[in-house]
Amino acid sequence: DGGITQSPKYLFRKEGQNVTLSCEQNLNHDAMYWYRQDPGQGLRLIYYSQIVNDFQKGDIAEGYSVSREKKESFPLTVTSAQKNPTAFYLCASTSDAWQGPYNSPLHFGNGTRLTVT
Amino acid sequence: RKEVEQDPGPFNVPEGATVAFNCTYSNSASQSFFWYRQDCRKEPKLLMSVYSSGNEDGRFTAQLNRASQYISLLIRDSKLSDSATYLCVVKKDNQGGKLIFGQGTELSVKP
Numbered sequence: 001d002g003g004i005t006q007s008p009k010y011l012f013r014k015e016g017q018n019v020t021l022s023c024e025q026n027l028n029h030d031a032m033y034w035y036r037q038d039p040g041q042g043l044r045l046i047y048y049s050q051i052v053n054d055f056q057k058g059d060i061a062e063g064y065s066v067s068r069e070k071k072e073s074f075p076l077t078v079t080s081a082q083k084n085p086t087a088f089y090l091c092a093s094t095s096d097a098w099q100g101p102y103n104s105p106l107h108f109g110n111g112t113r114l115t116v117t
Numbered sequence: 118r119k120e121v122e123q124d125p126g127p128f129n130v131p132e133g134a135t136v137a138f139n140c141t142y143s144n145s146a147s148q149s150f151f152w153y154r155q156d157c158r159k160e161p162k163l164l165m166s167v168y169s170s171g172n173e174d175g176r177f178t179a180q181l182n183r184a185s186q187y188i189s190l191l192i193r194d195s196k197l198s199d200s201a202t203y204l205c206v207v208k209k210d211n212q213g214g215k216l217i218f219g220q221g222t223e224l225s226v227k228p
Contacts, residue, residue: 035218042121042204042218043161090160105151105206106216108160 002027006091006109013085013116021076021112023091030095032074033106036060037088046089049074078114085116118143120217121207127223134195138222140205141187147217149208150181152190154201155221161204164190195226 004025013019025032031050035043045058049068063082068074074093078085092106123140130136142150150167165172167179167188178191192199205219 033216040220042220044218045215048215088158105153105163105166106161108162110160113158 004091004093004107004109006089006112008112009110011112011114013114015116016080017116018077018079019085019114019116021078021089021091021114023074023076023109024072025074025091025093025107025109026072027093027095027107028071029093029107030071031093032068033092033094034058034064034066034074034076035090035092037090043090046076078116085114088113119220120144121205121219123203123205123219123222125222126202127225129225129227130195131227132195132197134226135191135193136195136224137192138190138203138205138224139187140189140219141185142205142207142217143186144207144209144217145183145186147186147207147209150179150188151206151208152177152179152188153204153206153218155204156201164203192224195224197226197228200224200226 007022033048034046037043044060046064047066049055052071055068065077089112091109094106121142152164153161154164155161165174167181171180176193180189202221202223204221207217209215
C-alpha cells in the first residue's frame with residue numbers, strides 16, 4: 001500500500017542538539033510539506049518542496065532546514081537555533097500542488113512527536 | 118485577523134444530535150476548501166472537499182458561501198465515533214497551492 005512514513009513516532013532530545021525527522025513517501029507525489037502543530041493551534045507550514053532539489057520556506061522556517069535529494073524523501077532537521085522545538089511534526093505530500101481548484105488534497109504521515117528538554 | 122478562523126470549541130453534544138461548524142477565511146482569492154478530521158494525537162485525514170454548490174457525503178454536508186467567505190460542516194445524527202477535531206483548510210491558489218489550516222474545532226459526542 002502506498003503512503004507516507006514518518007519516523008520515529010516519538011523523539012526525545014536534549015536542548016542544543018540538532019535532530020533529523022524522517023519522511024518517506026511511495027505515492028510518487030511531487031510536492032512534500034512539513035508542518036508543525038502545537039496545542040490549540042492550527043498546522044503551521046515550516047518548509048515545502050514542489051520538485052526534487054528545490055524547496056521553499058514556509059511561515060515558520062527559522063531554526064529548521066530541509067533537503068530534497070530524492071522524490072521520495074524530505075527530511076527535516078530541527079536545529080539548536082529553534083527556540084521552542086517541542087511539538088508534533090507532520091509531513092505531507094500531494095501529487096499536483098500547482099493544479100486546482102479541486103486537486104488532490106494532502107496525504108499526511110502519522111507524525112513525529114518531538115520533546116526537547 | 119487570522120487567515121482561517123473556526124468556531125472555538127469544544128462542542129459537547131449527545132448522540133443523535135445535529136451539529137454545525139463554521140469557518141471564515143480572509144483571502145477572497147482562495148479557491149479550494151476542505152474539511153479534515155483529526156483524532157487525538159493522530160494525523161489529519163481528509164473528510165471532504167467543499168464544492169461551490171455544496172456537497173453531501175452520508176451524514177456530512179459541506180457548504181460554501183463565497184460572498185460571506187465562510188464554509189460550514191453539518192453533521193447529522195452524530196455518533197460517538199464522530200468525536201474528533203475538525204480542521205478547516207483553505208487553499209490559496211495564487212500562492213502556489215499553499216494550504217492554510219484553521220485551529221480546529223473539537224467535537225465530543227456523548228452517549
